[in-house]
Amino acid sequence: MQFGIFSVSDVTLDPVTGYTPSEAERIDAIVRIAQRADEVGLDIFAIGEHHNPSFFSSSPTTLLAHIAALTKRIIASTAVTLVTTNDPVKIAEDYAMLQHLAKGRLDLMLGRGNTVPVYPWFGQDIRQGLPLALENYNLLHRLWREDVVDWEGSFRTPLQGFTSIPRPLDDVPPFVWHGAIRTPEIAEQAAYYGNGYFANNILAPNFHFRPLVELYRQRFAHYGHGTPEQAIVGLGGHAFIAKRSQDAVKAFRPYFEGSPIYGKSYRLEDFMHGTPMSVGSPQEVIEKTLTFQEGFGDYQRQLWAVDAMGLPVEMALEQVELLGTEVVPVLRKEMESRRAAGVPDAPTHASLVKAKYGDAEPRQPRPNPNRGDNLTDGSPYQDSDPAIAA
Amino acid sequence: MTTTPPRHIGRAPSDPEPPVVVVVSAGTGNPSSTRMLADRIAQKTLDLLRESGMPASARVLELGPFAVDIARATIAGFPGEQLQAAIEELAAADALIAATPVYKAGVSGLFKSFVDVLENDLLVAKPVLLGATAGSARHALVVDDQMRPLFAYLRALAVPTSVFAAPEDWGATELGERIERAATELTAMLRAGVGEQIADRAWSGYQHQFAGNAARAERTAADLDFDSPLMRLAAGGRAGPGPAG
Numbered sequence: 001m002q003f004g005i006f007s008v009s010d011v012t013l014d015p016v017t018g019y020t021p022s023e024a025e026r027i028d029a030i031v032r033i034a035q036r037a038d039e040v041g042l043d044i045f046a047i048g049e050h051h052n053p054s055f056f057s058s059s060p061t062t063l064l065a066h067i068a069a070l071t072k073r074i075i076a077s078t079a080v081t082l083v084t085t086n087d088p089v090k091i092a093e094d095y096a097m098l099q100h101l102a103k104g105r106l107d108l109m110l111g112r113g114n115t116v117p118v119y120p121w122f123g124q125d126i127r128q129g130l131p132l133a134l135e136n137y138n139l140l141h142r143l144w145r146e147d148v149v150d151w152e153g154s155f156r157t158p159l160q161g162f163t164s165i166p167r168p169l170d171d172v173p174p175f176v177w178h179g180a181i182r183t184p185e186i187a188e189q190a191a192y193y194g195n196g197y198f199a200n201n202i203l204a205p206n207f208h209f210r211p212l213v214e215l216y217r218q219r220f221a222h223y224g225h226g227t228p229e230q231a232i233v234g235l236g237g238h239a240f241i242a243k244r245s246q247d248a249v250k251a252f253r254p255y256f257e258g259s260p261i262y263g264k265s266y267r268l269e270d271f272m273h274g275t276p277m278s279v280g281s282p283q284e285v286i287e288k289t290l291t292f293q294e295g296f297g298d299y300q301r302q303l304w305a306v307d308a309m310g311l312p313v314e315m316a317l318e319q320v321e322l323l324g325t326e327v328v329p330v331l332r333k334e335m336e337s338r339r340a341a342g343v344p345d346a347p348t349h350a351s352l353v354k355a356k357y358g359d360a361e362p363r364q365p366r367p368n369p370n371r372g373d374n375l376t377d378g379s380p381y382q383d384s385d386p387a388i389a390a
Numbered sequence: 391m392t393t394t395p396p397r398h399i400g401r402a403p404s405d406p407e408p409p410v411v412v413v414v415s416a417g418t419g420n421p422s423s424t425r426m427l428a429d430r431i432a433q434k435t436l437d438l439l440r441e442s443g444m445p446a447s448a449r450v451l452e453l454g455p456f457a458v459d460i461a462r463a464t465i466a467g468f469p470g471e472q473l474q475a476a477i478e479e480l481a482a483a484d485a486l487i488a489a490t491p492v493y494k495a496g497v498s499g500l501f502k503s504f505v506d507v508l509e510n511d512l513l514v515a516k517p518v519l520l521g522a523t524a525g526s527a528r529h530a531l532v533v534d535d536q537m538r539p540l541f542a543y544l545r546a547l548a549v550p551t552s553v554f555a556a557p558e559d560w561g562a563t564e565l566g567e568r569i570e571r572a573a574t575e576l577t578a579m580l581r582a583g584v585g586e587q588i589a590d591r592a593w594s595g596y597q598h599q600f601a602g603n604a605a606r607a608e609r610t611a612a613d614l615d616f617d618s619p620l621m622r623l624a625a626g627g628r629a630g631p632g633p634a635g
Binding site for chain 1: 462463465466467468470471474599600601608609610611614616620621623624625626628
């Protein structure tokens with residue numbers, strides 16, 4: 001079981017102090033938060049992707065490369081990589097590069113994005129968002145697994161004899177999670193490929209996403225990747241923790257009420273009772289998270305948002321600290337002891353290398369000599385299948 | 391805010407359960423003339439159904455007490471527990487009577503806001519009788535000009551006769567006649583099982599929300615068509631017609 005944090009990268013007014021951090025301050029803060037997450041033993045740090053204020057994370061690979069360089073064992077991930085407005089070729093290249101630099105401590109979560117104007121800014125149309133996401137992933141999947149790709153689809157310009165470089169680290173692509181909260185086709189795609197499925201378990205009634213998780217599990221088994229219980233499920237969440245329950249509620253309330261997402265709808269107590277939002281003592285957050293395991297089945301990854309809504313960096317760091325020292329160690333034991341036999345952990349680079357090569361040496365692609373035009377007949381790598389023309 | 395999806399699958403001609411007519415009233419007074427109009431329509435509908443050998447029951451959904459819940463659901467994007475239960479009642483209804491007061495020459499904001507938080511497919515092929523009250527006969531067309539298009543958007547089956555009541559109508563026998571005519575239409579649609587026949591034959595042709603509140607919403611893998619163009623694309627194929635490639 002992996003535990004970690006994810007951030008939407010909002011740059012927001014602190015409703016308590018009235019202070020709005022600069023982009024520079026928030027970018028520095030998120031690096032500190034990621035480093036602290038690594039130090040306290042969390043497994044995952046994930047960051048979203050946005051292309052409009054008031055967010056800062058337009059370039060998650062740049063940020064995650066920096067974080068990977070500053071950390072020792074935490075896995076860097078995206079909380080969403082927009083598979084609609086990004087060119088899948090560029091995703092293949094950027095994330096393979098990042099995977100090398102992070103020495104395999106990298107996976108990514110694909111999503112469509114729901115901000116209408118972003119699509120036309122990148123030459124796309126949100127009404128085509130779903131087929132775009134599905135087709136783009138189909139291409140991305142091949143770009144990471146085939147040295148030379150011929151491809152033609154409905155959206156992107158066709159590819160002939162294309163090689164995405166660098167090849168993935170050890171010729172093992174990063175593990176991919178597909179994020180969706182309402183679209184069965186996305187769950188189906190995750191299941192078809194045996195990839196992970198991530199439901200952002202926030203802003204909805206308790207267990208609202210169970211039918212989609214269940215659909216993914218059934219189809220994962222349908223495609224022969226294992227039993228439904230062995231499917232790779234991740235959940236998002238929102239947590240605010242203090243040593244004492246009443247202190248958590250008291251400290252969190254102004255941030256909740258000042259939030260444009262939360263504060264203008266239900267009361268904090270309604271959210272705590274009726275949705276997966278976890279506000280309270282470490283023990284309360286532990287107990288609530290354990291209900292997720294009961295409701296969704298054994299799952300592999302739990303991420304919490306802890307730095308959103310204008311929380312000052314010191315407060316966000318304290319959240320990370322409490323997660324790492326008081327919440328996660330207990331959850332690791334509890335969830336492990338409750339987990340059914342045969343349920344796997346989420347794949348990591350090491351486990352994927354092991355699965356592909358056993359004890360043999362991983363493939364290390366070495367290019368053939370450059371012929372100057374990238375087009376001359378012949379395979380791109382010394383060990384590529386010579387029958388395939390690049 | 392915990393949800394248990396309703397398992398009601400719509401009404402078959404052989405359905406042994408007595409039908410349920412749900413009355414939605416956006417009236418706010420006490421007594422409210424909108425509620426009084428809705429009650430008269432409901433009573434006539436139940437009378438006609440009983441006379442035709444199909445005893446039914448009615449449930450009234452007053453929107454006033456849900457005003458805050460509806461506003462919150464609009465902002466939050468999901469209903470609270472009680473509003474969710476009300477939506478499930480609507481989804482399970484065999485027919486609806488929808489009545490609103492006219493404010494500022496339009497349907498009440500409360501009524502429209504309630505409809506706004508419903509899923510697009512919640513009322514597909516459901517018989518609906520439309521009613522409205524106003525302080526002046528000059529608002530008489532609000533039902534047909536505003537409510538009817540709204541329910542057309544929802545693909546509900548609005549009955550041909552709408553019922554509108556201005557102050558002078560309350561003493562007129564013609565109102566009773568219009569109520570009877572509209573209730574007769576609703577009853578005929580309900581007894582004929584028109585909505586069920588449409589849903590039986592064409593449900594997959596409407597756009598749906600997976601695991602939504604609609605009585606026939608797809609909820610499991612068994613409900614889904616994996617041969618749709620998008621599902622084929624999801625499974626590594628092409629979106630075009632023909633088998634996955």
